[in-house]
Amino acid sequence: MRTIKLIIQYDGTNYCGWQEQTNGISIQETVELALAKILGKRVRIQSSGRTDSGVHAVAMPAVFKTDSKMPLKAFVYGLNCYLPEDIAIQSAEEVPSKFKPIGGARSKTYRYTIYNCPIRSPLNRLTSWHVRETIDTEAMIKASEYFIGEHDFAGFRGQNCTAVTSIRRVDSVIIKKEEPFIIIDVTGGGFLKYMVRIMVGTLVDIGRGKLEPAHIKKLLEQPIRANAGVTAPPQGLSLLHVLYLEK
Secondary structure (H helix, E strand, O other), X not given: OEEEEEEEEEOHHHOOEOOOOOOOOOHHHHHHHHHHHHHOOOOOOEEOOOOXXXXXXXXXXXXXEEOOOOOHHHHOHHHHHHOOOOEEEEEEEEEOOOOOOOOOEEEEEEEEEEEEOOOOOHHHOOOOEEEOOXXXXXXXXXXXXXXXXXXXXXXXXXXXXXOOOOEEEEEEEEEEEEOOEEEEXXXXXXXOOOHHHHHHHHHHXXXXXXXXXXHHHHHHHOOOHHHOOOOOOHHHEEEEEEEEOOO
């Protein structure tokens, strides 16, 4: 039995998220149905995590097991023939059977894109959050430093998050201004539901002058969700890449 790792890129606009659900079409279901067409049977694929409805991925790792002897290129070009235009396999490789897409990940990097301009952009509406007010990026950078390290992020989790613990490790938060965009890259060991989006929403409130940078420190010491900022909309978020300890 072979274990195949795919790197999948997708625009999540038209999907209910990565995980198969009953309330809409998911990325997982769409890829599995395409796989069934080339393998002749349905197989389950396991990703490195879940992305929410409307969230995108530049490089989502996912694995499946098969006894097929098809060449690896068939899992790229063959699958892409059956996938819609907003999903594409970027690469395929065979990995050891013990490879764990979730447990073996050392870190994940998400990118959040803000379109900071008084006038909305039709061309960027599906891949960024339109914020009209002037944003103080220096205040955001100062505030982001409090996120680094291992903390209780209960104040930055969605209400329906089912994670056993809210302790998470954030390795870096890099904020860049590339007019008219503000780019926020967050790297860490793993994230709670909506965690990155709530982090971004709180940073934007700081950039707007509604909160002081030290408010982040207070939220980590007294993690109360109601005291954090809004949950930034999903379309600005993309999974950039996942780094593994070993293949």
